[in-house]
Amino acid sequence: MKQRLIYLFGGSLALLACSRDKEDAPAIVTTSPVETNAPNTAYQPAFAGQTRVGGVTTAATSYQATVITSSLTNPWGITSLPDGRLLVTEKAGRLRIVTPAGAVSAPITGIPAVNPAGQGGLLGLCLDPDFATNRLVYWSFSEARPDGNLTAIGKGRLANNEQTIEGATVIYRALPAYAGTLHYGGRVVFDRTGNLLASTGERSDLATRPQAQVVASGLGKIVRITKDGQPAPGNPVVGQAGGRPELYSIGHRNPQGLAVHPVTGDVWQSEHGPRGGDELNRLQAGANYGWPTITYGIEYGGEPVGSGIQQQQGLEQPAYYWDPVVSPSGMTFYSSDRIAGWRNNLFIGALSGTHLVRLVIDNNRVVGEERLLASEGQRFRDVTQGSDGALYAITDQGRLYRIDRP
Structure with a gap:
């Protein structure tokens, strides 16, 4: 492997790292951390660079952000169709197609009813790896049940005329149901084995x-299931007798981001912390990510969560955390070369942070952070890479951005 020198001036750290990338890459020179507000706690990170890593900067002339449309209503999930158009969910339960020119389709019918109260609704979505031949779409949504609400995963075929979803069915329900309307999780993504990963929240209360x-x-x-909703072959054995066979990892709060690294195939996940303690994790099969036993956040009222500890043997540390929070939502890795220096970087929509997070990752460690489009004042809900190699991001306020080279 090539060795790469990474300078972290802002983080007062210089290290020599072995890159997993096969390509040579320039040294990354960082500045002061992008977060300048005081943290909520005096908690100490478990390792250098776990939070407030040095900032990185993309030259303003290297990319251009364009609002394609502002006519969406509370969009929540976005994915790219093979022909370059975008498939977008709206929280109220609508599924739409948007062209690169900004034309928005009428709602696609056939989606089962959602409960849009609170943080619920029609949430994340993804295409079947064989979409070109089977036209199957998968989505996460909040479903009302007789005993409460739950996170459910639906599946159906986008009709040839693109006006309806055919044969829609629910393939998975995260039990038990609960009479609350918060923390559904809501992302879905296929892993390298062709199985579906889905995130579920702990429902907040x-x-x-x-x-x-x-x-x-x-x-x-995080659950790992087949295309038909059954526990995926090779799932880890999590916990003792009685553990659900679909479980892939446990101990999550409200995980709204899932993405697969384009080189390593590793699955990365982001989740909302309480007051502080937003997390980025590299998922390991069978691992416990600690919530609510350990966290770098505190309760909204200011008191510690549980015993107020941040480390415990057998519980995984986040690869990175934010305090104060940015409220990380949908995310994607950038695999294009269209914008210099962005290849294999991770992009995350920040809600309360009102920006798009760019993270440079080397050897599974975050080594640089940038805040993009902060001047737009938007709550960025999800981001995906289009088939044209550009990034596309949606906001709670109804905008769809294209981020590409000028």
């Missing part, structure tokens, strides 16, 4: 929060 640690529960988890 003190009554349900502990279920993130309960292996008999589907709450606060």
